[in-house]
Amino acid sequence: MLSIKNLHANVADKEILKGINLDVKAGEIHAVMGPNGSGKSTLANILAGRDGYTVTQGSVSYQGQDLLAMDPETRACAGVFLALQYPVEIPGVNNVYFLKAAYNAIRKHRGEEQVDAVKFLGLVKDKMKLVDIDTAFLNRAVNEGFSGGEKKRNEILQMLVLEPRLALLDETDSGLDIDALKVVAKGINALRSPERAMVLVTHYQRLLDYVVPDCVHVLAAGRIAKSGDKSLAAELEQRGYDWVTAGASA
Amino acid sequence: MAKRASDVEKLVRSEYRHGFVTDIEADTVPPGLNEDVIRLISAKKAEPEFMREWRLKAYRRWITMQEPHWAHVQHSPIDYQAISYYSAPKTQPQEDGPKSLKDVDPKLLETYEKLGVPLHERAKLAGVAVDAVFDSVSVATTFRKKLADVGIIFCSFSYAVQNHPQLVEQYLGSVVPYSDNFFASLNSAVFSDGSFVFVPKGVRCPMELSTYFRMNAANTGQFERTLIIAEEGAYVSYLEGCTAPMRDKNQLHAAVVELIALEGAHIKYSTVQNWYPGDANGQGGIYNFVTKRGDCRGANSHIAWTQVETGSAITWKYPSVLLRGDNSIGEFYSVAVTNNFQQADTGTKMVHIGKNTRSTIVSKGISAGRSQNSYRGLVKVVGAAENARNYTQCDALLLSNQCGAHTFPYMEVKNPTAKVEHEATTSKIDDDQLFYCRSRGISAEDAVNMVVSGFCKDVFKELPMEFAVEAQGLLAVSLEGAVG
Numbered sequence: 001m002l003s004i005k006n007l008h009a010n011v012a013d014k015e016i017l018k019g020i021n022l023d024v025k026a027g028e029i030h031a032v033m034g035p036n037g038s039g040k041s042t043l044a045n046i047l048a049g050r051d052g053y054t055v056t057q058g059s060v061s062y063q064g065q066d067l068l069a070m071d072p073e074t075r076a077c078a079g080v081f082l083a084l085q086y087p088v089e090i091p092g093v094n095n096v097y098f099l100k101a102a103y104n105a106i107r108k109h110r111g112e113e114q115v116d117a118v119k120f121l122g123l124v125k126d127k128m129k130l131v132d133i134d135t136a137f138l139n140r141a142v143n144e145g146f147s148g149g150e151k152k153r154n155e156i157l158q159m160l161v162l163e164p165r166l167a168l169l170d171e172t173d174s175g176l177d178i179d180a181l182k183v184v185a186k187g188i189n190a191l192r193s194p195e196r197a198m199v200l201v202t203h204y205q206r207l208l209d210y211v212v213p214d215c216v217h218v219l220a221a222g223r224i225a226k227s228g229d230k231s232l233a234a235e236l237e238q239r240g241y242d243w244v245t246a247g248a249s250a
Numbered sequence: 251m252a253k254r255a256s257d258v259e260k261l262v263r264s265e266y267r268h269g270f271v272t273d274i275e276a277d278t279v280p281p282g283l284n285e286d287v288i289r290l291i292s293a294k295k296a297e298p299e300f301m302r303e304w305r306l307k308a309y310r311r312w313i314t315m316q317e318p319h320w321a322h323v324q325h326s327p328i329d330y331q332a333i334s335y336y337s338a339p340k341t342q343p344q345e346d347g348p349k350s351l352k353d354v355d356p357k358l359l360e361t362y363e364k365l366g367v368p369l370h371e372r373a374k375l376a377g378v379a380v381d382a383v384f385d386s387v388s389v390a391t392t393f394r395k396k397l398a399d400v401g402i403i404f405c406s407f408s409y410a411v412q413n414h415p416q417l418v419e420q421y422l423g424s425v426v427p428y429s430d431n432f433f434a435s436l437n438s439a440v441f442s443d444g445s446f447v448f449v450p451k452g453v454r455c456p457m458e459l460s461t462y463f464r465m466n467a468a469n470t471g472q473f474e475r476t477l478i479i480a481e482e483g484a485y486v487s488y489l490e491g492c493t494a495p496m497r498d499k500n501q502l503h504a505a506v507v508e509l510i511a512l513e514g515a516h517i518k519y520s521t522v523q524n525w526y527p528g529d530a531n532g533q534g535g536i537y538n539f540v541t542k543r544g545d546c547r548g549a550n551s552h553i554a555w556t557q558v559e560t561g562s563a564i565t566w567k568y569p570s571v572l573l574r575g576d577n578s579i580g581e582f583y584s585v586a587v588t589n590n591f592q593q594a595d596t597g598t599k600m601v602h603i604g605k606n607t608r609s610t611i612v613s614k615g616i617s618a619g620r621s622q623n624s625y626r627g628l629v630k631v632v633g634a635a636e637n638a639r640n641y642t643q644c645d646a647l648l649l650s651n652q653c654g655a656h657t658f659p660y661m662e663v664k665n666p667t668a669k670v671e672h673e674a675t676t677s678k679i680d681d682d683q684l685f686y687c688r689s690r691g692i693s694a695e696d697a698v699n700m701v702v703s704g705f706c707k708d709v710f711k712e713l714p715m716e717f718a719v720e721a722q723g724l725l726a727v728s729l730e731g732a733v734g
């Protein structure tokens with residue numbers, strides 16, 4: 001589904017990604033771990049089409065298409081979803097209105113009928129139960145004044161409503177209390193299916209206790225320094241990153 | 251970032267949708283202005299003597315005045331002798347307007363249909379009474395009868411001059427005197443028509459009242475005059491909408507609006523102004539020089555101005571409130587959008603005179619293209635105004651690197667018990683917000699509209715429901731291709 005080949009990218013003329021290779025197949029969940037500043041968010045943002053990054057080498061193909069050539073909205077319509085590490089506040093824009101606009105934009109792209117407000121509200125309320133968000137959040141401005149944990153739950157809600165094919169979750173488990181962590185895990189597991197793939201950027205083993213990944217990668221200094229199965233995460237929790245990164249930065 | 255900027259640039263190139271011309275024979279006075287022209291206008295309208303004399307006094311004052319140049323706008327000199335001061339569709343009965351819609355030229359009705367303002371009373375705008383002004387004359391006022399049943403007078407200004415002369419004489423010029431300023435004096439001399447509203451004591455107007463201004467004839471000016479009087483305890487919500495055909499010459503629009511709120515009265519005045527702004531190169535468009543002032547004459551009275559300004563080549567407009575009654579309230583909510591080469595210099599004046607008076611100013615300026623958008627506001631608290639309160643919030647949003655946003659807040663506080671607060675922000679449209687929308691599948695264009703609408707929320711929520719939707723639509727049109 002997703003194939004990243006020798007991806008190099010700069011931020012403000014500094015090389016951050018130095019040759020990433022990663023293959024993610026439908027049905028798989030990959031965890032990406034690694035020290036702060038190693039380039040995890042950079043990778044996720046580039047995949048979603050955020051500005052401010054310059055790809056200098058390499059390619060990314062998504063379902064056989066050149067992902068890097070697509071607009072962010074085209075990627076979203078093709079099923080790519082990024083749960084941001086720092087979800088953005090949009091003052092004055094109603095949360096449910098925003099979500100409905102997104103939902104209908106994607107439907108329109110697929111040539112499907114637009115869904116009216118009443119029908120959409122029913123759909124959202126069902127999903128909200130799953131992530132345990134109070135309906136009062138629907139009528140607040142997008143992420144405005146939401147607590148850190150509420151913003152993360154809202155990202156999961158959006159993911160559940162938009163039902164992406166490829167979900168990239170950038171530290172959606174950070175800063176969550178234990179109940180919220182379970183809720184986020186529940187949301188992720190609810191979407192897990194043979195047609196879908198997910199890439200979870202995380203610092204903690206604890207999420208992986210609830211969402212068992214197929215592969216675990218360590219990103220260090222702009223490269224994948226090590227890949228393994230779920231036991232790698234446990235080992236990292238025990239030993240830290242030094243033993244992996246020692247070789248990578250050389 | 252540069253990449254997204256150019257994406258957004260594409261979005262702003264939009265066409266003015268109301269730019270068609272109605273092919274109708276008009277009775278147009280030759281260009282030029284002198285006392286004879288004024289007498290002619292007055293005679294065409296069969297006005298009583300007081301009206302003609304008032305016009306002449308205003309004209310004599312006007313010729314002694316200089317065109318003001320303090321606003322942050324630039325335009326080539328206006329040749330006031332090249333403008334025609336009166337134009338009326340020939341088919342329109344001249345004396346006192348059509349008796350019913352049956353008397354209205356079908357071409358005119360069609361024009362308003364095209365503009366989305368159907369004049370048929372049972373049509374889409376049910377519940378909104380409309381007065382339609384086409385060039386210099388009022389074409390039709392709907393629902394007049396139903397309003398009359400509760401004692402409300404809603405009619406064209408000319409009709410009021412003939413049928414309610416004592417009210418006109420009592421209130422006309424009592425808020426904006428004929429000597430007030432250059433454009434107000436010009437208007438007082440030559441105004442052709444407009445709307446008149448009188449809501450008697452204790453009456454709550456049962457529907458939204460609305461006037462729709464349409465400038466059709468070329469080389470004419472439009473000088474309408476609106477007078478709204480709300481007696482003790484009365485309430486009225488009034489909306490004004492405007493469009494004009496696309497022409498490559500500039501057209502002048504110099505209106506005067508006077509609002510009078512007696513004790514306990516509440517007037518809400520909302521404007522959605524979408525005059526032709528000129529083309530993408532700055533050719534043509536309306537010069538909109540308007541004087542709007544409300545007088546909270548009685549205690550506990552309340553006047554609120556809400557405006558959404560997306561049109562005109564140049565806008566010069568400062569709806570104001572004189573807070574004379576004790577405990578009176580003045581509000582000003584404004585969204586001003588400028589794109590391409592548009593220039594807007596707009597804001598408000600709140601003059602605190604009575605005790606415990608309060609005013610709120612919320613101004614949202616959005617600039618795109620190479621436009622210039624200025625907020626100019628005055629908060630004045632006179633010595634006797636105990637416990638005056640003002641809160642001003644001025645936010646500017648920039649959608650391009652070549653546009654300008656300027657804030658000129660003036661304060662004159664003569665009473666130490668006054669509390670005056672001013673907050674101002676200027677920011678470039680947020681790339682992260684746009685990305686966030688787009689990453690959810692929302693197109694770049696819709697993302698801009700969404701973020702800008704959110705920015706304007708505090709103003710849109712003050713508009714009557716139907717018009718809030720229209721305003722949002724207008725915003726989308728005027729911003730097409732706006733970011734860069």
Ligand SMILES: Nc1ncnc2c1ncn2[C@@H]1O[C@H](COP(=O)(O)OP(=O)(O)OP(=O)(O)O)[C@@H](O)[C@H]1O
Nearest residue numbers: 011012016034035036037038039040041042043052
């Ligand atoms: N706009 C920018 N200008 C300069 N440097 C940047 C910019 N954005 C990111 N960087 C740098 O790129 C590097 C990688 O950042 P990135 O956010 O991808 O790290 P990360 O692996 O997600 O870290 P964390 O675990 O802390 O979230 C960091 O050194 C960061 O400072």
Ligand SMILES: [Mg+2]
Nearest residue numbers: 040041042085
């Ligand atoms: Mg990160």
